[in-house]
Amino acid sequence: MSLNVSRAVREAAGRTVSRNGVVFIVVFAVLGALSAVVTDSAFLLLDSLATEVEGAEPVDVPAPLGVALPGSVLLLLGLVWLLANAAASVVAMRVLVGEHTDTIPDDLFSRRLTRATMSDIAAEIVAAVLIGIGLLLLVVPGIFLAICFYFSRPLIAVEDRGFVDALAESWRLSRGNRLRVFALLVVVVLVGLAVSVPTTLVSALFGGAPAVGSVLGIVLGAVTTVFGLAVVARAFAQLRGDEPETEHADEGEHDEWDDPAGVEW
Incomplete structure (x- = not known):
């Protein structure tokens, strides 16, 4: 099935401003605040450690949301953020792929959420490493891999796939629509820049109160996050015929990486 880019973007915008979209914006804003606190606190910790080393230069990085916390606490909070962010992304994807705009069915929370969360983290790490290597080498391979792995999250969240199976099926699912997927990526990037x-x-206006800019950035970043998830979800719904299956055949059945001979865009 051919992907309709404009339809996916329109539907994503509608889902972002729906009741469920606003709920997820709040959730990701809270998670964004936790991430900012952990990051800024880590800079404060590094700065304090640097002052204890003779001849070391201070980190000197703005950390308006930083709190004086020990490293062990920061590591624990970072782990909590990683797990919570992945779990929220999985639930959001399940909601955005379906037709739920005002309520969230309980089964979207309860169905194999732990497994899906761990698979999502693994897929994101593997994809990020491979894409990063591709970008460092010639840029184009990194962009190509980002396109091919674009649907790994909905495959994990909606079809309960393992991370390897999801990456392989995403590669297959993107085949024939890769230029359109690239267009979706461009739209999401442009929205983020805007x-x-x-x-x-x-x-710039509140230079004396950097926390104001940080808080606004967190809120707007949450909006961008939900919109980006909604774009993936609505594109995935199109390619799955608007009614994606919740169960799939044995893992490995669609493990097809047979593109190199004649790459199909």
């Missing part, structure tokens, strides 16, 4: 403009302006 959203960053107000944050930059507020940071």
Whole structure:
């Protein structure tokens, strides 16, 4: 099935401003705040450690949301954020792929959430490493891999696939629609850049209160996150015929990586 880019973007925008979309914006804003606190606190910790080393230069990085916390606590909070963010992304994907805009059925929380969360983390790490290597080498291979792995998250969240199976099936599912998927990636990036403009302006206006810009950035970042998830979800729903299956055949059945001979865009 051919992917309709404009339809996916329109539907994603509608889902982002729906009741469920707003709920997820709040969830990801809270997670974004936790991430910012952990990051800024880590900079404060590094700065304090640097002052104890003779001849070491201070880190000197703005950390408006930083709190003086020991390293062990920061590691624990970082782990909590990683797990919570992945779990929230899985649930959001399940909701956004379906037709739920005002309520969230209980089974979307309860169905194999732990397994899906761990698979999502593994898939994101593997994809990020491979894409990063591709970008460092010639840029184009990294972009190609980002396109091919674009649907791994909905495959994990909706079809309960393992991370290897999800990456392989995403590769197959993107075949024939890769230029359109690239267009979706461009749209999401442009929206992210547009959203960053107000944050930059507020940071400049409230230079004496950097926390104001940080908080606005967290909120707008949450909006961008939900929109990005919604774009993937609605594109996936199209390619799965708008009614994606919740169960799939034995893992490995669709493990097809047979592209190199004649790459199909």
